[in-house]
Amino acid sequence: MPHTFHQLYFHFVWGTHSRRSLIEREWRPQLLNILNENEEVKKRGGQPIRHNAMPDHVHLLVRLPPKINLSEFIGQVKGATSFRVNRDLKPKFKLVWQEGYGVFSLRKDELEVVCRYIDQQEKHHGNGNLSVLMERMEIDQDDWLSEEEMAKADGASPVNRAE
16 A cells, blocks of 8 residues: 555553553563564554553554554554563563453544653552543443434534434
């Protein structure tokens, strides 16, 4: 697709199994290195922009081309990073990711705010000033808006509404 213009930015968030504090401060830089410099993201077609990790979850901001399947991409990244951490770093407790993940699409003009949020993870978690949306990685129920909620949000009337 050399003649296709795209600016597709995605913020992925995923946690450790049962949200246990498995990511140790001592080897967190190596985990981030595995994500970025050692090309686990790049060799799957992604262009990493920002990433950070807390003891129980990871944030990854990446630019992806339109041909990339998001669920396959993040599944491969998660699998490769946990495999390499367990094989190469041999943590005290085996690193296992939760089954799901959160992903949010972004406009280019939102990148600066999200980068700052990812960079300041320790500060946000330390003072409890967390973004409910940017920390979200699982849902208990369907989060799609109803027709009425969409209409209220954009000021239009619901589709197929009887007049």
